[in-house]
Amino acid sequence: MNMNKDLRFNTKAVHVGNKADPSTGAIIPPIYATSTYKQDGVDKHKGYDYSRAANPTREMHEKNIAALEHGNHGISFSTGMAATTALFQMFNAGDHFIISRNTYGGTFRVLDEVLKRHGFEFDFVDTRDLSKVEDQIKPNTKMVFIETPTNPLLEITDIKSLSKICKNNYLLFGVDNTFMSPYGQQPLELGADVVMHSSTKFIGGHSDLLGGILITKDNNLADQLYFIQKSAGATPSAFDCWLLLRSAKTLALRFQRQSDSAFVLAKWLESKNLNRVIYPGLESFPQFALAKQQQRTPDGQSIFGSIISIDLGSIEYRDSFLSKLKIFSLAESLGGVESLISNPFHMTHGSISDDRKLSMSITEGLIRISVGIEDIIDLRNDLEQAL
Numbered sequence: 324m325n326m327n328k329d330l331r332f333n334t335k336a337v338h339v340g341n342k343a344d345p346s347t348g349a350i351i352p353p354i355y356a357t358s359t360y361k362q363d364g365v366d367k368h369k370g371y372d373y374s375r376a377a378n379p380t381r382e383m384h385e386k387n388i389a390a391l392e393h394g395n396h397g398i399s400f401s402t403g404m405a406a407t408t409a410l411f412q413m414f415n416a417g418d419h420f421i422i423s424r425n426t427y428g429g430t431f432r433v434l435d436e437v438l439k440r441h442g443f444e445f446d447f448v449d450t451r452d453l454s455k456v457e458d459q460i461k462p463n464t465k466m467v468f469i470e471t472p473t474n475p476l477l478e479i480t481d482i483k484s485l486s487k488i489c490k491n492n493y494l495l496f497g498v499d500n501t502f503m504s505p506y507g508q509q510p511l512e513l514g515a516d517v518v519m520h521s522s523t524k525f526i527g528g529h530s531d532l533l534g535g536i537l538i539t540k541d542n543n544l545a546d547q548l549y550f551i552q553k554s555a556g557a558t559p560s561a562f563d564c565w566l567l568l569r570s571a572k573t574l575a576l577r578f579q580r581q582s583d584s585a586f587v588l589a590k591w592l593e594s595k596n597l598n599r600v601i602y603p604g605l606e607s608f609p610q611f612a613l614a615k616q617q618q619r620t621p622d623g624q625s626i627f628g629s630i631i632s633i634d635l636g637s638i639e640y641r642d643s644f645l646s647k648l649k650i651f652s653l654a655e656s657l658g659g660v661e662s663l664i665s666n667p668f669h670m671t672h673g674s675i676s677d678d679r680k681l682s683m684s685i686t687e688g689l690i691r692i693s694v695g696i697e698d699i700i701d702l703r704n705d706l707e708q709a710l
């Protein structure tokens with residue numbers, strides 16, 4: 324049996340990469356907390372010489388997520404931002420990239436304020452409209468990198484159609500799949516060349532670690548990324564990889580429940596006369612049909628994720644609402660078992676200019692809700708009393 328191809332999602336989540344310790348039979352593999360490895364002689368070792376280059380716990384985590392994301396290789400990093408940066412480190416000064424306009428604030432910052440200084444060129448485009456992507460392709464364009472759904476407006480890009488445009492123009496196509504996790508969307512199956520995750524979010528799922536990972540089917544691309552991983556050295560610790568190996572086992576259970584709860588809460592919020600309720604599972608969402616078709620569980624069911632954005636209008640109402648919440652914590656991040664709430668304008672997207680944010684209707688009153696696994700009645704009551 325091919326563990327990566329013949330098994331279904333939950334079985335892979337529990338078993339791929341997780342092998343019992345051969346020396347003791349321990350069902351949970353140990354954490355290989357080691358920086359280096361004893362060698363039998365010069366050039367005679369067991370496949371491991373230094374943990375920046377390779378570590379058994381890291382390899383188990385990488386195999387596990389690669390299998391869940393339908394890839395052949397997982398290359399892991401200390402944070403999601405380190406994974407994104409490593410992807411761009413494959414390119415050269417003078418190369419041009421097309422990026423989703425409403426990308427996570429930290430992604431915008433590293434591209435616009437760090438990589439631009441190294442001679443990289445970027446165009447931030449509304450990738451919901453594929454003709455706008457085609458308009459921006461230049462002779463030096465090398466990659467299209469998108470988020471779908473985006474953070475925090477949940478704008479959706481048609482991955483399959485965009486992958487055809489990229490192939491026709493010999494462009495690499497990368498997708499940040501953080502908001503859907505490998506359980507809710509499979510970009511490699513839809514034609515992407517490389518998938519990126521902030522494992523800090525749904526894969527980790529418990530708000531207790533930072534991590535990032537790139538996944539690809541392509542051996543040549545993987546070799547280049549492994550080379551950057553060991554050369555630039557933004558690798559995750561063995562302990563964090565072990566936690567990720569553990570967390571991935573419950574990813575499907577968590578993501579399904581969080582999405583189910585978000586769906587119910589979004590419908591309820593829609594009845595509350597707010598300025599805006601943004602959730603891809605609502606029929607009022609402009610790209611509802613695309614979300615329904617593209618965002619699917621491994622069993623083929625439509626799924627809409629656990630993030631909802633609402634617009635409370637005034638700053639006064641926003642602050643009074645936030646101060647009354649008892650279960651939702653005001654905090655950056657998302658995707659954990661505990662429900663979080665944030666104000667993208669001042670928090671996750673604080674590094675983007677006000678003009679730019681307002682042009683995308685990221686207002687000061689916009690609130691992003693990350694729904695956790697708590698009892699939905701308690702979550703709804705908490706929102707109700709704060710509204």
Ligand SMILES: Cc1ncc(COP(=O)(O)O)c(C=O)c1O
Binds near residue numbers: 671
């Ligand atoms: C969509 C998305 N991509 C990337 C990142 C960056 O990940 P990290 O915080 O693990 O560096 C985040 C963080 O919020 C995110 O939301």
